Amino acid sequence: MMATVRNPARDAVAFVGVGTTPYLRDAGGKSATALACDAARTAIEDAGVDLADIDGICGSSVPTVSVQAALGLPAVTWWSNSSLPFSLLVIEAMNAVFSGACTTVLVYHSSLRGAGGSKTAAADPFRVHNASDAHGHNAAMTAESPSGTYGYCAWAQRYLDTYGVGRDALGLVAINGRANAARNPHALFREPLSMEQYLGARMIREPLCVLDMDPPVDAGDAFVLTTAERARDLGHRPVLLHAATSGRTDRPFADQLEDYTISGKEIVAWRLWEKSDVALSDVDVFFPYDGFSIMALSWVEAVGYCQPGEAGPFLAKHWSAGENRVLIDGRVPINTHGGSLSEGATQGAGHFREAVTQLRGDAGERQVPGAATALVTPGGFLWNATGFVLRGG
Amino acid sequence: MSALPDDAALFERFPGVGLDHDNKGLYRGFLERELRLNRCGACGHWQHPSLPMCPRCWSTDVVATPVSGRGEIYLLTVMHQGPPTPGVDYHSGYAVGSVELIEQRGLRYTSAIRSDGIRPAIGMPVELEWIERSGAPFPVFAARP
Numbered sequence: 001m002m003a004t005v006r007n008p009a010r011d012a013v014a015f016v017g018v019g020t021t022p023y024l025r026d027a028g029g030k031s032a033t034a035l036a037c038d039a040a041r042t043a044i045e046d047a048g049v050d051l052a053d054i055d056g057i058c059g060s061s062v063p064t065v066s067v068q069a070a071l072g073l074p075a076v077t078w079w080s081n082s083s084l085p086f087s088l089l090v091i092e093a094m095n096a097v098f099s100g101a102c103t104t105v106l107v108y109h110s111s112l113r114g115a116g117g118s119k120t121a122a123a124d125p126f127r128v129h130n131a132s133d134a135h136g137h138n139a140a141m142t143a144e145s146p147s148g149t150y151g152y153c154a155w156a157q158r159y160l161d162t163y164g165v166g167r168d169a170l171g172l173v174a175i176n177g178r179a180n181a182a183r184n185p186h187a188l189f190r191e192p193l194s195m196e197q198y199l200g201a202r203m204i205r206e207p208l209c210v211l212d213m214d215p216p217v218d219a220g221d222a223f224v225l226t227t228a229e230r231a232r233d234l235g236h237r238p239v240l241l242h243a244a245t246s247g248r249t250d251r252p253f254a255d256q257l258e259d260y261t262i263s264g265k266e267i268v269a270w271r272l273w274e275k276s277d278v279a280l281s282d283v284d285v286f287f288p289y290d291g292f293s294i295m296a297l298s299w300v301e302a303v304g305y306c307q308p309g310e311a312g313p314f315l316a317k318h319w320s321a322g323e324n325r326v327l328i329d330g331r332v333p334i335n336t337h338g339g340s341l342s343e344g345a346t347q348g349a350g351h352f353r354e355a356v357t358q359l360r361g362d363a364g365e366r367q368v369p370g371a372a373t374a375l376v377t378p379g380g381f382l383w384n385a386t387g388f389v390l391r392g393g
Numbered sequence: 394m395s396a397l398p399d400d401a402a403l404f405e406r407f408p409g410v411g412l413d414h415d416n417k418g419l420y421r422g423f424l425e426r427e428l429r430l431n432r433c434g435a436c437g438h439w440q441h442p443s444l445p446m447c448p449r450c451w452s453t454d455v456v457a458t459p460v461s462g463r464g465e466i467y468l469l470t471v472m473h474q475g476p477p478t479p480g481v482d483y484h485s486g487y488a489v490g491s492v493e494l495i496e497q498r499g500l501r502y503t504s505a506i507r508s509d510g511i512r513p514a515i516g517m518p519v520e521l522e523w524i525e526r527s528g529a530p531f532p533v534f535a536a537r538p
Binding site for chain 1: 410470478
């Protein structure tokens with residue numbers, strides 16, 4: 001039995017404000033709350049709304065009470081702290097606006113680099129004791145914990161074995177990101193990357209090396225969403241949430257997933273295209289999540305560009321030698337901001353910022369000509385897959 | 394199945410583990426060097442991680458039951474860095490895998506893979522072994538190529 005697919009929220013809610021902080025290895029004593037507030041302030045200013053207009057607030061680990069109080073949002077009627085990836089917050093906020101729980105909502109995510117990432121990070125007591133950090137190694141994690149990073153590395157090894165694919169398939173994701181990041185001043189890593197450099201990079205958890213894993217950063221991102229009607233009265237070209245979904249199977253544990261091809265990403269792809277009036281061929285720019293490079297390959301396959309195991313050859317076939325990056329059918333770039341592998345690890349927030357920026361036509365030298373439809377697929381195949389079709393309004 | 398130690402003592406033996414009524418049988422098993430996964434008393438279906446209801450028949454008669462510990466490597470990674478763990482040295486590579494147990498298709502348990510100088514690989518048969526960690530037995534797998 002298939003559940004009935006409905007999409008009454010189609011094109012009803014829009015992104016109207018975007019804000020961020022610099023993406024840094026060390027923000028120099030700023031708390032996660034400070035980073036959230038910095039990003040929120042720029043998003044609200046960008047949207048051009050009054051503080052009194054913001055009646056909803058939705059954040060990741062920094063409590064909404066802290067951000068509401070720091071910003072001085074006088075009257076909020078809906079709030080939520082939600083789990084990552086960032087896309088789950090976007091879905092919550094969209095639903096809240098669509099339902100009327102609130103009309104204009106601030107959505108934010110910020111993170112501090114965890115103590116487990118490096119020796120300098122481990123020497124910083126504010127990182128060691130950062131209660132709100134969900135990405136560092138918490139004390140209960142051991143080498144054998146089948147959660148977090150383990151699943152992506154272990155499934156990557158099985159992927160390579162199953163399909164007879166080499167690590168160079170993963171490397172194409174990293175190299176594509178670097179080529180795009182060269183045109184993104186916000187990105188942490190902007191130097192070009194060669195396949196030789198990729199294949200020679202330090203191994204972290206086989207088969208994934210340091211260039212297959214997005215670099216932790218101190219950063220915040222924020223967005224303002226409101227109704228499509230209200231969006232038309234604000235300053236920017238609205239970016240509409242045309243279709244949005246999440247997807248998960250009944251075996252949502254990294255080591256118990258039934259099979260690589262029976263996962264949340266297949267549920268997302270099926271549901272997203274059922275909900276959407278547009279097709280894959282209408283997509284102008286694609287944002288497959290790349291927190292681990294394997295995830296981007298799996299999204300290329302799941303959304304329908306090619307069959308399971310074929311993403312590496314697909315990317316190679318659609319590689320622009322001149323630009324040293326992917327241009328699907330000579331037209332559709334992937335992760336124009338560099339992805340989180342090059343821009344920095346913000347659990348999908350960066351992918352949304354770039355998608356909105358592209359659909360507004362504000363991406364400067366990165367601008368995809370005439371970009372009207374973006375496909376954004378945050379999260380991974382284990383337990384937190386999500387997918388979005390965004391359209392310029 | 395032994396009821397010892399009592400619940401308070403179990404927490405003392407496994408500090409840092411999120412013990413609850415659903416997984417206490419697994420950790421009691423550790424102390425007796427038996428890998429006990431939850432099995433439905435009504436229909437025999439195994440499941441892991443430890444949950445209180447059988448997803449096949451909805452029985453709540455779920456009992457921590459010993460498995461053979463035999464199976465083959467389904468997922469594998471060799472770690473060159475990772476969370477600090479007693480007795481674990483990442484410098485020469487530390488293999489961790491998810492073993493598909495012979496008891497049931499898709500029933501997997503994840504732990505270290507020891508292979509005595511042989512490179513472990515997906516599909517390789519393994520057997521359960523016990524090591525000591527932080528004063529308690531800890532289950533790992535040994536490759537039997």
